[in-house]
Amino acid sequence: MALIDTYSTPLDAKAAEHLLRRTMFGATRKDIAQLTGQTAVAAVQTLLADQPEPDAPIDPLTGQQWVTAAYDGTVEGQRYQSLRGWWVGQMVTQPISIREKMVLFWQNHFVSTRSTVGDTRYMYKQNVLLRQYALGNVKAFTKDITTDPAMLRYLNGNSNRVGAAQENYGRELQELFTIGKGAEIAPGNYTTYTEDDVRTAARVLTGWTDTAATITSTFTPNRHDTTDKIFSAAYSGTVIKGRTGADGVKELDDLLDMIFKQPDTAKNLCREFYRWFINYDITPDIEQNFIVPLADVLRSNNYEMKPVLTKMLTSQHFFDQNLRGCIIKTPLDLVVGTMRQLQVAPPDYKTQPSQYLYAMESLRNTAGQLQQDIMEQPNVAGWAAYYQEPSYYQMWINTATLPNRVSFANTVLNGINVNVGGMNYKTFVFDSVEYAKLFTNPEDPVKLIENFCEHFFAVDLIQAQKDRLLTDVLLPGLPSFEWTVEWNDYIKNSTNANKKSLIKIKLDNLIRYMIGLAEFQVY
Amino acid sequence: MERRDFIRGAAALALPLSLNGYTAKALGLSPMMESLGEISTATDRILVIVQLSGGNDGINTVIPLDQYSTYMALRANIAIPQDKVLKLNAATGLHPAMTGMKSLYDSGRLVVVQGVTYPSPNQSHFRGTDIWMSGSGFNQYVNTGWAARYLDSQFPNYPVGYPNASMPDPLAIQISAVPSLLLRETQGPLGINLSNPDDFYNLVSGIKAGNTDPLPNNAAGKQIAYIRQIQEQSQQYAKGIKAAADKAKNMATYPARGQNTLADQLAIVARLIAGGLKTRVYVVSMGGFDTHANQVNAADKTQGAHATLLGRLSDAITVFQNDLKLLNVDKRVLGMTFSEFGRRVASNGASGTDHGTAAPQFVFGSLVQPGIIGANSSLTDLTSGNLKMVNDFRDVYGSILKQWFQVNTKEYSNVFSRDMISLPIIQGSATTDVATPSAPSVTGLDVSVRNYPNPCSTATTIEYNLPNAGNVSLRVFDMEGRQVAATQEQFQSAGTYNIPISVENFTDGAYVYRLQTERGVLSGKMLVAR
The missing domain is CATH 2.60.40.1930 (Macroglobulin (MG2) domain)
Known part of the structure; x- marks a missing residue:
């Protein structure tokens, strides 16, 4: 049984939830039910189906779209709130689809940050590009992102011109975006490319600028280096013939042809997919028997995303019991995922757009404090959890972030207050009693805890832990039949707020405690 | 292995x-x-490590006046006018924004270590940072921090048996929510992270520690064990940190909170030190040094993005140093800056500088041997347009370990398996x-x-x-x-x-x-x- 072989067992509820958690943000009861009993291939087909593009965001104060309006420093701040709230809103309200996880992946792969780019309209335009190619062709995507106006600003491609080559993009294109850096076998020689290749690639890329008025990029032939570009032995001494005039842009195609022809490019990308969806630890066995065959799928399909994602997400290895729960939740998985898992309803975007955007922005802010801020990666390599050896996912957890992760339970239980036009509104109101009713036999405390545990944790708790949840947390000092008595009493008087409150306090305590367990932090 | x-x-x-x-x-x-081996380790001395992320342009920080015409020819679009440079001596001066550090130099509290890098320097931010933090050579891949290995030599087996009577506090504290390789050892982080001592205490009081339940028998077990360990550490140290922070008040006037992130962090460090925390190493940082474009204002090259950064660095270190003096703990504290690399000698066409190699390091404190170690790097004798090494960064680290912390050779060899040239950094030390x-x-x-x-x-x-x-x-x-x-x-x-x-x-x-x-x-x- 090879790692890469297709997982053919129909998905049970746990496997379905595993697939949903890894490819989306949290899993709802309804989505789990929908995928349970399907084959992995069928379920992944649903996840990979194309989705309609969302409407552009609106300004929460004016209700107007702003994405093609002129730059205006006085409203730039609220535009940025609008964009971030809009994006987190796509995550919170996602249908069964892998798209939002892929859009986030690509934003962390082709990093550009708002603080460097300095114009939210650019970031929106780039986000549209990320969405367009989220499940598309990586090579075509790389071509378009190279001349994307926000990227031209972020990695200074807009100041890269003949005679004054600016090598920032030429370096990251190779080190981070495509082929990746191999072992340094001689000074300045990283196996897959060399320092000279960085300088040479920068010369290929000369000539581009961005225009703020139209949020577009322009190729200016007289800024382009028209001499021949000779690459190192790492690229078999490839020569990109210098081109003149408007033809200068075609050198970018030549450059990407050269880079994407290298098997290392496909392998490097597949390792990134692996660390995003499966596990950080790429052993020699995983490299040989999983990454290499995946990379073959990627290359033989001319760098199309859907075949490689299908192969990976329907594999035996993806569903391996040993890897369940081995990823530490990213801050967005924690924040958005918990809201979705608990099925806390956000404000309605159509009728309450300002409340909606501000509430989403609040979730964004929480994830940012936990060190995952969308469009504000600490540097061009993206979030350290995906590359920093040997810690990887553990980079998310430290004595400063863990207390904040645990106290997020209070946000869940108290709701999110937003202020619109001087008025306070409570949004994302969670009702733990209604939530408990989504499970069978909520009147039976043992079953209730059993069911909660299965849905809250990607790993199995031992019986002693479950017993403690019952005797120390849900019903401290009480025999368990008292729960059944109280619950049934509430059901008989379901409009009695006091009776409901008795139940709710106990359930809130249970949920707060469960979110505080280390086991809740993995998925 | x-x-x-x-x-x-x-x-x-x-x-x-x-x-x-x-x-x-x-x-x-x-x-x-x-x-x-006879000298006993100093136990009340503290090292504050200041990370400048992005690769600081050393040539515009410590300006080689002795090669000014070459300097001007290679970077005319960003060159600091000669008469604006804050002269340290005839050959060398500081960027005009660094008036505070100039006064530290004049009062004998600053060391400039010239041209610091390592053989075959790496120009990747990530690899360069790893090398500087781990203290490795260009071709060694080391997953522990040099400061962590030092602490490990002093406090073996940590975290088992800690906190205890002789070390009731964290071994190291990083004022950031982003943990650094500097403080990572094989068994995990040897320091703790916090953004603010008060919030830290309030937040960790909600954490459940002491969980000894068996771990899941799969790959998740490792991650859950790690999270439990961090829970445990937060709990153990929160009270002591809060008590120290409550006990001391800053006595110097720092910039308003939020104006200078480095000063904000150092203000916390000063409070914790003066409050009696026995923590040995602190790590603080500021970013923004990756100045590929527009590092100066075209109209006035003494102003601009890089000037702002250096002004903040200088102000923060100066107010911190003055605060320590007022709090009467200055003789126990040594500070050191580092950045993952310097920048290319020639500026680029965007009034910026690309990734380079050697750059100066600053060491500050009341007990330093003030001065400049090494000559200015040559601006003409270059490797691919980059400066050559004058001092090896591991000699700076090693000299601090030996002269400041007074490690013995055995402890030194726990940190570096490499012999070392001693640089004159601390007053009265045998180099x-x-x-x-x-x-x-x-x-x-x-x-x-x-x-x-x-x-x-x-x-x-x-x-x-x-x-x-x-x-x-x-x-x-x-x-x-x-x-x-x-x-x-x-x-x-x-x-x-x-x-x-x-x-x-x-x-x-x-x-x-x-x-x-x-x-x-x-x-x-x-x-x-x-």
Whole structure:
């Protein structure tokens, strides 16, 4: 049984939830039910189906779209709130689809940050590009992102011109975006490319600028280096013939042809997919028997995303019991995922757009404090959890972030207050009693805890832990039949707020405690 | 293989010291070296490490006035006008935004270490940062921080048995929510992270610690164990940190909160130190130094993005230093800056600078041996447009370990399996070089170095043989750790080399020469006598 072989067992509820958690943000009861009993291939087909593009965001104060309006420093701040709230809103309200996880992946792969780019309209335009190619062709995507106006600003491609080559993009294109850096076998020689290749690639890329008025990029032939570009032995001494005039842009195609022809490019990308969806630890066995065959799928399909994602997400290895729960939740998985898992309803975007955007922005802010801020990666390599050896996912957890992760339970239980036009509104109101009713036999405390545990944790708790949840947390000092008595009493008087409150306090305590367990932090 | 084994193994390979009886005798077993073992470790001294993320442009920070016309020719669009430079001496000056650090220099509280990097420097932010934090060579991949290895030598087995009566506080504190490799050891982080001592206490009171439930028997178990460990640490240290923070108030006036992030962080550090925390190492940082474009204002090149950064750095360090003095703890605290690399000598067309190599490091404190260590890097003798090394960063770290923390050779060898040239950083310290005395003997390697004649009067020849091709440099130091002669670092094929060294300008006495090869450093001692 090879790692890469297709997982053919129909998905049970746990496997379905595993697939949903890894490819989306949290899993709802309804989505789990929908995928349970399907084959992995069928379920992944649903996840990979194309989705309609969302409407552009609106300004929460004016209700107007702003994405093609002129730059205006006085409203730039609220535009940025609008964009971030809009994006987190796509995550919170996602249908069964892998798209939002892929859009986030690509934003962390082709990093550009708002603080460097300095114009939210650019970031929106780039986000549209990320969405367009989220499940598309990586090579075509790389071509378009190279001349994307926000990227031209972020990695200074807009100041890269003949005679004054600016090598920032030429370096990251190779080190981070495509082929990746191999072992340094001689000074300045990283196996897959060399320092000279960085300088040479920068010369290929000369000539581009961005225009703020139209949020577009322009190729200016007289800024382009028209001499021949000779690459190192790492690229078999490839020569990109210098081109003149408007033809200068075609050198970018030549450059990407050269880079994407290298098997290392496909392998490097597949390792990134692996660390995003499966596990950080790429052993020699995983490299040989999983990454290499995946990379073959990627290359033989001319760098199309859907075949490689299908192969990976329907594999035996993806569903391996040993890897369940081995990823530490990213801050967005924690924040958005918990809201979705608990099925806390956000404000309605159509009728309450300002409340909606501000509430989403609040979730964004929480994830940012936990060190995952969308469009504000600490540097061009993206979030350290995906590359920093040997810690990887553990980079998310430290004595400063863990207390904040645990106290997020209070946000869940108290709701999110937003202020619109001087008025306070409570949004994302969670009702733990209604939530408990989504499970069978909520009147039976043992079953209730059993069911909660299965849905809250990607790993199995031992019986002693479950017993403690019952005797120390849900019903401290009480025999368990008292729960059944109280619950049934509430059901008989379901409009009695006091009776409901008795139940709710106990359930809130249970949920707060469960979110505080280390086991809740993995998925 | 455990990571600890990896670094030791790698370093052992890199250190053929014991191969050659001559070098081992010269340094490793000298009475001077032995006596280091007698000195007890200083336990009340504190090191504050200031990280400048992005690669600071050293040439516009510490400006080589002695090569000003070359400087102007290579970076006219960003050059600081000569008359605006804050002169430290005839050859060297600081960026005009650094008035505070100029006053620290004038009052004997600042050291400038020139041209710091390592052989074959790496120009990737990530790899460069890893190298600086781990204290490794360019081709060693080390997953522990040098500061963590130092702490590990002082507090073995941490976290087992900690906190305890002799060390009730965290070994290290980083004022950031982003943990640094500097403080990571094989068994996990040796320090704790916090953004603010008050919030820290309030937040951790909600955490459940002491969980001893069995772990899931799959890959998730490792991650859950790690999270439980962090829960435990937060709980254990929160009270002590809060008590220390409550006990002391800053006495100097810092910039308003939020105006200067480095000053904000250092204000917390000063409070915790003055409040009596026994924490040995603090880590703070500021970012923004990756100045590829528009690092100066075209109209006034003393202003702009880089000037703002250096102004904040200088203001923050100065107010911190003054605060420590007012709090009467300044003699216990040493600070050090570092950045993952300097920047290219020639500016680019975007009024910025691309990734480079060597750059100055600053060391500050009331007990430093003030001055400038090493000459300005040459702006004309370059490697691919980049500065050559004047000082190795591991010699800066090593000198601090030895002179400030007074580690013995055994403790030193827990941090670096590499011999060291001592730089004069701390007042009144004997600047003796450290060789790792117990490097396991490695067979099959036959790098060797010697000089003849020895003693010598006008000239000597340093002879070495290389079993393999690689990058090589040769440097000669006096016993104060000052470099007195050097060859260019260059790629050499296998073979025997004879390098003539003129010693006519050397004063009589002992000198140490160091051959840096890809397998590590070989050292020898020579005598000039007339």
